[in-house]
Amino acid sequence: MCKRLRSVRGMPRDTLTREQIVRTAVELLDAEGLEGLNMRALGQRLGSAATAVYWHVQNKDNLVLLATDHVWGELALPDLEAVGWRTAATAMATDLYAMFIRHPWLVQALAAHVLYGEGKARHDDHSFAVYEAAGFTGARADQAAAAVFTYVLGNAAGAAATASLTRRLTRDGAIAEEHFQAAMAEAQQIAMGYPHLRARLETPAATEYTAAADKAFEFGLHALLDGLEQQIAA
Amino acid sequence: MCKRLRSVRGMPRDTLTREQIVRTAVELLDAEGLEGLNMRALGQRLGSAATAVYWHVQNKDNLVLLATDHVWGELALPDLEAVGWRTAATAMATDLYAMFIRHPWLVQALAAHVLYGEGKARHDDHSFAVYEAAGFTGARADQAAAAVFTYVLGNAAGAAATASLTRRLTRDGAIAEEHFQAAMAEAQQIAMGYPHLRARLETPAATEYTAAADKAFEFGLHALLDGLEQQIAA
DNA sequence: CAACTTACTTGAACTAAGTACAAGTCGAGG
DNA sequence: CCTCGACTTGTACTTAGTTCAAGTAAGTTG
Structure with missing residues (x-):
């Protein structure tokens, strides 16, 4: 939903990060479930093309894997x-x-x-x-x-x-x-x-x-x- | 894999049955897993067009449901x-x-x-x-x-x-x-x-x-x- | 400052798979 | 024989994962 901020003059370009992608994927997964997660929707939520994700992550399976391990960190x-x-x-x-x-x-x-x-x-x-x-x-x-x-x-x-x-x-x-x-x-x-x-x-x-x-x-x-x-x- | 037998003269046409579809689906599921089950492969195994299945079963979800309940019967x-x-x-x-x-x-x-x-x-x-x-x-x-x-x-x-x-x-x-x-x-x-x-x-x-x-x-x-x-x- | 390089992004396009639909085929009953 | 209803098929539309060639923006070097 929220477009990433365009870079301010002199600042490094504001690119996607793996972290950000994984976090957004978790949001989407929570909201829509495993079968509701798709790359185009994810891209939209990230404010970028769906295929941009592929530079940071091998494929969807890999993304789910990263998301899975990510939430493990929530445990006390x-x-x-x-x-x-x-x-x-x-x-x-x-x-x-x-x-x-x-x-x-x-x-x-x-x-x-x-x-x-x-x-x-x-x-x-x-x-x-x-x-x-x-x-x-x-x-x-x-x-x-x-x-x-x-x-x-x-x-x-x-x-x-x-x-x-x-x-x-x-x-x-x-x-x-x-x-x-x-x-x-x-x-x-x-x-x-x-x-x-x-x-x-x-x-x-x-x-x-x-x-x-x-x-x-x-x-x-x-x-x-x-x-x-x-x-x-x- | 095995094509159904063509009907002999005078016999009722040899059509698909729900039972047969479900059994074959279970075979396919066992062999290929949930993500390996697809309607075209199922059709092929049944010796019929993939879409023929849709006359007998609402959709894929429904088929999985039927398969699931089917295997429950195996239990002693x-x-x-x-x-x-x-x-x-x-x-x-x-x-x-x-x-x-x-x-x-x-x-x-x-x-x-x-x-x-x-x-x-x-x-x-x-x-x-x-x-x-x-x-x-x-x-x-x-x-x-x-x-x-x-x-x-x-x-x-x-x-x-x-x-x-x-x-x-x-x-x-x-x-x-x-x-x-x-x-x-x-x-x-x-x-x-x-x-x-x-x-x-x-x-x-x-x-x-x-x-x-x-x-x-x-x-x-x-x-x-x-x-x-x-x-x-x- | 210009050329170049690296890091990322994009849009188009290919493929697989679920499924609707219109048209076909086959057996049975009138 | 005709036709009706049961079932099948091929075509085609759609969604979704993924590839790839081309683009663009920062930083780097000459």
């Missing part, structure tokens, strides 16, 4: 000495989850490409430290960290799917809303054919379930950390 | 009475994980779209039954089932990314191999800048870590189920 690393491993672990997982919610496209990116950069390394290192502090040694600490990470990632996948749906709904308006209602009705129809799902739909406390869904992340995280704690004791 | 539902909840839960999770490994594109599809169909409903229903049998009631059973499901899904995301990489490597040959080696070297470079990651790389038992990575899924699953078991007791 709790002070392990101050709070103890379990609090630190919970904080990191919750923080990570929040980041995935802020950037739902991330999950898709992670499922599509193996990626490793500065930001992820920084996070991994601290994560590893946390589970070592918990009492896991060597490869075991790795497994524990991986378990929590994948748990968070899996939770985020659901959220990403919902985010994509919501975006479509708000973008396409009434037509999409109708489709959505129809899909919901069909889903309900299907669910009624299975005893447990049916019971869930028919319980008077149906709202209890939607409330519980919001708490599902914390619940599972808690259970997982409990389980890990138990492994240490054994 | 363990007999809860016979084996007890924990064994059943482990079996279901492991089976689910194996399915994700067989169909790595599934994870990407799930992260991109909210989807609900017959196959998923069937699985959800049984899963719910398992956690009710474990002692969770109502929304709690839901949360427990969701926790395990998302854990498996998160694990699968990593596998999906690796699968995509492997496919690219085998497809693009030596050029990609070089890229890959370079990326690995860079990753190692980065890791050396962080104390714990560095220690991991420098330990003489480095192979222990790769071996542990394969067992990470079981390890985390075990911990998670332990944690859930503990919740019931409380």
Whole structure:
């Protein structure tokens, strides 16, 4: 949207930078999702031709990779000495989850490409430290960290799917809303054919379930950390 | 690849069916991944024009959705009475994980779209039954089932990314191999800048870590189920 | 200061892929 | 035999990733 400032006399020309491109790409990704990111739109937002980006970045895949690693930097690393491993672990997982919610496209990116950069390394290192502090040694600490990470990632996948749906709904308006209602009705129809799902739909406390869904992340995280704690004791 | 048989005199014309299209789409997805699926290739594999598919299926998104629900049917539902909840839960999770490994594109599809169909409903229903049998009631059973499901899904995301990489490597040959080696070297470079990651790389038992990575899924699953078991007791 | 070089930008153009559409083909029923 | 409805096809439009040759602006050198 915002055109870059034209250079003032005597100043170096105001060119694009990789940093700026990546930041703008993240903005676009947040707003439009992974399939909403395209080079022409990015160019427009940068106030330059779409193809100008290619001087700074190999290709779109590479750009997504850079964007992915960029957002990793947003994560805070709790002070392990101050709070103890379990609090630190919970904080990191919750923080990570929040980041995935802020950037739902991330999950898709992670499922599509193996990626490793500065930001992820920084996070991994601290994560590893946390589970070592918990009492896991060597490869075991790795497994524990991986378990929590994948748990968070899996939770985020659901959220990403919902985010994509919501975006479509708000973008396409009434037509999409109708489709959505129809899909919901069909889903309900299907669910009624299975005893447990049916019971869930028919319980008077149906709202209890939607409330519980919001708490599902914390619940599972808690259970997982409990389980890990138990492994240490054994 | 295989052209459909031309009709024999007097027999009904041999036309495409939704079933056949979906099955072929799954084949293609397994072989080429989500981004490798395209309508022209699908048409070719079906022995028909790419656009013929559109008579049977709304659009590509819809096709992926159908494919997704189709593979859900592959899952076995363990007999809860016979084996007890924990064994059943482990079996279901492991089976689910194996399915994700067989169909790595599934994870990407799930992260991109909210989807609900017959196959998923069937699985959800049984899963719910398992956690009710474990002692969770109502929304709690839901949360427990969701926790395990998302854990498996998160694990699968990593596998999906690796699968995509492997496919690219085998497809693009030596050029990609070089890229890959370079990326690995860079990753190692980065890791050396962080104390714990560095220690991991420098330990003489480095192979222990790769071996542990394969067992990470079981390890985390075990911990998670332990944690859930503990919740019931409380 | 002019020529040159390097660093970037641009517009045009090629390609792949999703999909609409009009026209065709085939089997069945009247 | 005619025709209707089910299905298929080829053409073509569109969007999006990417390449490339040509352009332009700062800085550098003679």
